[in-house]
Amino acid sequence: MTTTAVSSAALGARLRERDLTAAPAALNLLESTTPDAREQTAQLLAELSPAALGGEAPGHVVGVTGPPGVGKSTLLSALLAAWRGAERTVAMLAVDPSSRRSGGALLGDRARVEFDPSDAGTFIRSTAAGSRLGGLAPATRSAADALAVAFDVVVIETVGVGQGETDVADAADTVAVVVQPGSGDTLQFLKSGIMEIPDVVVVTKADLGTLAQRTLRDVRASLRSLGSTSTRALAVSAAPPPRGIDELVRALDEHREAIDVGERRRRARRRAALADFTLEFGERGVRALGGRPQLERWVADQDPALDIATLAMRLGERALLELGEGGRPQ
């Protein structure tokens, strides 16, 4: 372990100065759940909140998700190379599922994604999703927020298709769903509405030719039938010689330019704060504060620049006022 007790204020300052070497220590802190670390985490996130920054963090948070075996790692290897080639710094948060029986996890992305280990502008952190549903590790969202202060691009990679990417959608500015040629499952999920409509759909293995093109047409048809006009769908071949990667990079950038990043992140922060509060206090806490619609209105009235932890903390304080000390979660 490399924690040489760093103060959260100093870490926050280093990230604000875009000192990429602060990333490992910041993540060690954000992932830790000791009472002391949680207090420091709250401080660090406050240091990096839009309120402290005077605006949203500049980094582009990109979610990349898709079922196992569709070629996410190969795609990410090609994307990393393209971003680094354009001198954009990249942080990647790779989330793998945890074993339900042991709680442990095998984190294999570091071995799967190709990158230059000597490059100071690439940071990769593997995390386990833990027992949490929704595909993200407990600290992934705050980690993405913190890293977006210092890095140009922050990628969140998760496995799964279906309900897994709701969390990613809340943590990322742009969500790309990866499918491989001939994958009917994903299209079914998309059509039936189990899956939220992604911002970008990437069909991999375009070197397979007609099969990839047919899948791309099917994806586009499904998107049209759902009435989505903004989602871009494109086919790439990440294996050498790479094809379509530059177009994908452009599509991701164009999506971010087209949206109101501040508004998307504000809404996401509010949803996340509510979710965190609910996780901690349960439905009892929600009822104590007047029910969900009431809570949503209250959160929407708060300072839009507040970070998730502060919002959730304020909700908790209010709940304790209503419930008394007996309402404090275990």
Place this chain on the structure above:
Amino acid sequence: MSSDGAPPHRLPERDRPWMMRTYAGHSTAKASNELYRRNLAKGQTGLSVAFDLPTQTGYDSDHELSRGEVGKVGVPVAHRGHMATLMDGIPMDQMNTSMTINATAAWLLALYIVVAEEQGVAPEQLQGTTQNDIIKEFLARGTYAFPPAPSMRLIADMIAYTVEHVPKWNPINVCSYHLQEAGATPVQEIAYAMSTAIAVLDAVRERVPQETMGAVFGRISFFVNAGVRFVQEHAKLRAMSILWDELGRDRYDVEDERQRRFRFGVQVNSLGLTESQPENNVQRIVLEALAVTLGRNARARAIQLPAWNEALGLPRPWDQQWSLRIQQVLAYETDLLEYPDLFEGSKVMDGLVDELLDGARAEMAVVAEQGGAVEAVPYMKAALVDSHRERIRRIEAGEQIVVGQNRFTETEASPLTADAEGGILVVDPNVEREEIEALERWRAERDEGAVRSALQELELLARAEGNLMEPTLAAARAGATTGEWAATLREVFGSYRAPTGVGEAAGAGSDEDLEELREEVERLTAQLGRRPKMLVGKPGLDGHSNGAEQIAVRARDVGMDVVYEGIRLTPDQIAASALQEGVHLIGLSILSGSHRELIPAVMQALHERGVETPVVVGGIIPDQDVAPLLQAGVARVYTPKDFELNRIMHDLVELVAHPAGGNGHAVAPTPALPSA
């Protein structure tokens, strides 16, 4: 059988013995050539060349990844000059040479052909084998260089070329050997080897006319393993010969029965050889040799036996001589070769064969369903990791008895390991520097323009279509090096990392043994504020990842988060990962003997980044190397005699909880060996 009037239980004349080889090579081409000549003088009848890991993975001695690996597990061969030295004084028209070479097989065969030309020997006269089975490299052995598709192209090109120009050569040895070393059950061994052969033959079929397929089929040979359950192992060989015959007849329309004959060479099992009471390995090797010779209908064409001390370190020439003598006693002193097949009509043998055939056919169907062996690599890899995990569990639980390791462990001190070096070969540490200097001289003295243009031709053809053997031969003649040939193709084909299998491996079969450890890990999680996180990886070029995989899977099963980095890591890469991932512990595995150079380099790289994470090392680490590693800052060293993974896990938890506590040579893993 009895046309000469011999009774049905006797052969009219004694069979000729199989070809006897020793897997050998170390330090330099010159030193290896001397070893080969001595071995041939002792009655060895063929050569089996062990190349060092840089040569096997397509790097020259001066590449960053070659550090510590030059001349270790085999001989470095970078150019035709090295090959000429290696074969100096050995008549290539008479020799039968087996080369354990895969990703760079086309290149090494080209060097062999070119040097034969220099000796005045035509390609048609050459006899031997290139291993050339890339799928098992992805699955078990790790010395691949290119992605699957171009790797298969190289193999098919070689087969198409040799069938025409080097007709007595076996261009590929489909290997079930390494699958067993990686934990395969007999059924998996048969099924995955046969599926690999199908993938290769299907690829060749696209390149040659149908009338050549018989010749192609007839040149495919196998490289098989045999474990100590020698009766079943013999049945396995009989089952394989039946399947192979069927495959030739039904799938490839091979009409000539002789071309459908199952031809195989053998190296017997290293996985079951123990570090504790290593003299017991001699008995194991003898019994395994019986498995592949006992029945005439499924007898090996060529045999090489491991040495008794492989689990301790690199065997010396004397150790290898002992194994050669085992073969010679079996062939020349016993009456084994005087009889027809011993098992014909045996109910036991037929029953065992049928069991294996049923299992293998079912498993082959699963692989076929996935689209064949190439597409099924992730599936097969995960299945092997699973089987190996089960094997280790059985040994740990005492369900599978290993004499001297988990039973009958009381022992007298062994005089065999009493010498200063612990009874193993130690490669001169100056070899690497001298090789690099010699390589620089070679490059300075050759015609650089000719090399450049030959490599350019190679690149052009690689980007287009056509057989790559011709430009490979031209580059060999021009004096290009192994690293240059491979780098040219890497540029075109891209590089590749094989699936690790650990992520897909199922959870522990029985949770009972793990409960206590899981509680320990939960307490540690509470203490740390996050789940203990461990980095597991293999520095250097050694691809034998079984031990590292089992440690990773068990650590996950007791509740740790494990970053599995896989193989071929540089010290800088390990240090950068440890820092970025914020791990509490680093576990490194090395089986190639390069720990003396690589581990201190890792410690240095960690130090430079300010990472103070404890490091544990597992692998084939000779006793005398333990103290220097501990001095370099390593917290624990585990060797094959530390077979109880749970004890290691307990140790690791302690280490994270109290990083400053205890320092020493502890108990534990890596049941795999750097052999063939």
